[in-house]
Amino acid sequence: MLLGCIADDFTGASDLANTLAKGGMATMQFVGVPQTKAPAECEAGVVALKSRTVAPADAVAQSLAACEWLLAQGAKQILFKYCSTFDSTKEGNIGPVADALIKRLGADVAVVCPVFPATGRTLFNGHLFVNGRLLNESGMQNHPLTPMTDPDIRRWLGYQTKTEVGLVPFATVRAGADAIGKALSAEAAAGRCLAVVDAVGDEDLHAIGAAISGAKLITGGSGIALGLPENFRRQGLLSGRGTSFTQAKGAAAVLSGSCSVQSRAQVKAYTAKHPGLVVMPDDVISGAMTPQIAFDHVIGRIALAPMVYSSADPDDVRAAQERHGKEEVAEAIEGFFGELAIMLADAGVSRLVVGGGETSGAVVTALEVDRFHIGPEIDPGVPALAAQGPRPVRLALKSGNFGALDFYDKALAALGAP
Template sequence: MNQPLLGCIADDFTGGTDLASMLVRGGMRTLQVIGVPEGPIDADVDAVVIALKSRTLSAAEAVAQSLAALGWLKQAGCRQFFFKYCSTFDSTPRGNIGPVADALLDALNAQLALACPAFPENQRTLFNGHLFVGDVLLSESGMRHHPLTPMIDANLVRVLQQQTARRVGLVPHAVVSQGVDAVRRAFTRAQSDGLGYVIVDATNNLDLKVIGEAAANHVLITGGSGVAIGLPDNFKRAGLLPDAASAADLPHVGGRSAVLSGSCSVATNGQVDHWQQSGRPSFALAPLLLAEGHDQVSEVLQWAKSLLAAGPVLVYGSARPEAVKAVQQRLGVAAASEIVERALSQIALGLRDLGVNTFVVAGGETSGAVVKALGVDALRIGAPIDPGVPWTLGLGKHPVALALKSGNFGTRDFFSKALELVP
């Protein structure tokens, strides 16, 4: 493996793919690996994204995994590091964004990191330190009902300050709009004042490019994938990254196709509705039946067997907030999620035996479970379907085409659109 320029740590699988897609878009050949590799990887790439499943772990576990990932990336020779979390700042009440960022700063002997989850192309913007989803505050969006990481406060300075002993400040949009030099001066002042983090406002892609260029010399950057939009150009300006028009090229896999959805987000529920309203076949998993030992996995595979020859099918555990709460009350929050993830991962294996080599998967936790079940070791990142969601080539014993979608991402017709854009 050549020495990559940028080493990234993502707190979930789809978040990693989202970030990798942004880097490919900027001309960086990017490989996403699933968990910390056991040794060197034979790949000629400019960026490596290590995708963890740490978003909802305990803070101690998330820190341990992230430090292991950082150690591998440092050994690989990376020059700069990126801690990627969701554009809706998903975090448990006790972390994990603050604790992980603290540990990474300490390990890198750095004093200051910016925090910018903004992703305007997906309607995530930051203004005066407050995160908006579309036209509403984060705390008034569908994220307030998230089953694992409900977000009830849109003030990210306040949210992050609750998770770290370091002082948290703000670089407001009035500064960002003045350009790169103004933002650099704000970073210098923040460090002189003893701040550990600054939330940085961004309302459009130009803001993100300004922030990225201003942070060219930062050893650690934290945020959503949007702020990575300016990083490839930094390496180009330094003469370290040639233009790579073929960075997104992927080989054709072939075979049949299927959609697996475990996310219960507002966006994904709308995508399931669109699929069904289009008259396409779908099968709804019932968590309570699965918990009682009902063999819905075999039932799904028998149902799909005759349908796949005619086209793709959808299998989903997605549900509306009230239905999710009812199941959680019966099974518990963690168990309710795990039972659906386990079923969908088993279904993915069965579908592969039926000739499915192309999967669209909705939900970060679900994507992680499916990728692991399919024995995928790494993902080569291709062209985007929607902002933050590319097609990828899953590398392993049985190569597969994978579109791994964060629950909140994608247009209403995402499932059908993705299948029309298979490499």
Template sequence: MLLGCIGDDFTGSSDLANTLRKQGMRVTQFSGVPTVAADPSVEAGVVALKSRSIPAKEAIAQSLQALEWLKAQGCTQFLFKYCSTFDSTPEGNIGPVAAALAEALDARKVVVCPAFPGAGRTIYQGHLFVHDRLLNESGMEHHPLNPMTDADIRRWLALQTDMKVGHVGFGAVSNGADAIKAALDRADREGARLIVVDALSDTDLMEIGAALNGAPLLTGGSGIAMGLPENFRRQGLLSGKGSTWQGVEGACVVLSGSCSTATRGQVARHRADELPMFEITADAAVAGKLDPQQIADWAMAQAERPLVFSSADPAKVRAAQETYGREPVATAIEQLFAAIARALVAAGVGRLVVAGGETSGAVVEGLNLTSLEIGPEIAPGAPALRARPSGRPVALALKSGNFGGENFFAEADAVLRGDAPTA
């Protein structure tokens, strides 16, 4: 294994695995830290944790455990992957985990670059934009777990760690890899160890990747990985062998626990198409009034792509959190979705489309999926996946809440079934 990646949630890890696959690496995504060695043919391993919103100490411990396993597989470069909207609180977990990994690897000039231009996330003068809006004006300021109230990544990161934060501006990035290297060296001489790097396009990310050839550690969204495979290819280290994708027949069910703007638009499109829907409210979930088996039975009885969702308006989510507490609400809904997923697999579901990072993590853990085959891209940041939770194949789409167009549920179903062109 050449490149070792640590993701702080499951959807983001799938996004990263998809990026590396498209750039020609043989990739496997692991759910949690594996207990056995990886297949020797794997060139990039992505260890998907569920560490984004847990206490920082736990996130650090899990990430260091993943790092040790990846080092044991022979990795020479490591990537800490987090969301392209830098989902975190002023306490962490991005800064504390990045700092702990830097210390463990004795790494300097650690790049921090959550940019993902394909999904509208860019960084300019250290500020993170979502399309034409600053991060804190994009809807992310209403995130129920990690409200992002400042678009200045330098300032937000400095709240999370004692390591000095530096910056490489677009002027250097636009002049290519050599200029980026020189700017990183300058920031290092000034004492910065975590360095925010601007990026407006995929070309910028490719140049940043080239500048990071041989760097022990980098951090960012999936886009920061775009230029890394070419470094290994130039050294003759990649096999050049691709992978094939076969769709899975059977029923398709959509599970949505995200209340992001994009997902609520997808739920609205599903409703407009007059497809079957079953809403989970926070009140019912916390009270334990919902039977996951009955919900699964309802879904399997529908003729076409039923949706089970708890994607409420942010105001309703906040009201429920004020009534019951943030963690009890999140835990009750995640546990319910995990139980529904188990019942669906037991009933023979062929395809699962899951919206929301926390929901996806709960489903993957609930199904005890230890590794996932990476398939073609459905939408930027959302690849098709295949696993065998019950000895037979189940195709999955694990989508971060903010990703995908309004028709994502239907598009994902087509790719997972094998009825859409794949790359």
């Protein structure tokens, strides 16, 4: 293994794996910290954790365990991947995990770059934009678990970390890899172990990638990985094998637990042509809606690739959280989708498309997936996946704000045919 990656959720892990595979690295996505060695052909290993919204201490422990396993596989460089909208709270978990990895790896400085231009995430003067709007005006301020109310990544990260946060501004980035490298060295000399690095286009990410070829630790969204495969290619370390993926034939269903603006638009577009079953938190918690009820609904309409969704308006979600508690609502919905996914897979549904990072984590964990082979890209940041484990289904795991309006139909076609 050349590059070892730690992702704080499952959709982000597949997003990163997609970027690395497209860059020519033989990439595998692992679900949780494996108990066995990585296959010898694996050049980039992505460990998918469900650590984005757990307690900071738990996120640190999980991430360090993943780091130890990756180092044991021979990883020469570690990448900590988080969402391109920097999903976190003032307590963490990005800062605490980054601090712990810096200490473990003995890194002088680590890049902080949550940028993905293909999906509209750009960074200028340390401020994060989503499709040209500041992060706190993009809809992310309404996220039910990690509301992003400040677009200044230096300031937001400053709440979470014990170190001072530096900045490599856009003018320096556009000056090229050498200028970026010198700026990062200056940040390290000043004692700023984390440095936010501006980027607005793929060319910036390639320049940053060239500048950090020898870095012990890198942090960012999946876009930061754009320039990394070339570093290993220049050293003659890549085999050119790529990864294996085959489509499946069989029944299909869609599960959506994301409440983002884009997810709700995608649900509306999909259910205009396919059957849909809405799931409300109150009904799940009271027992009025169960996985068995949803399963019966889906199986009765399976030829039409039905959708089950809990993608409610943020105000409705907040009201449910106030009635029952934020963690209780999240656990109820995630448990519901996990159980439903098991029932569908055991009934022969071979293609599942899942919307939402937390929902995807619940589904993948429930299905006991060991690892994924990475397939073709469906939309920027979302590949088709072939699960390896007791239920070898084909999956697409979509982060809430990713994908075009017709994403779900395209995803089902990419996974296979009826």
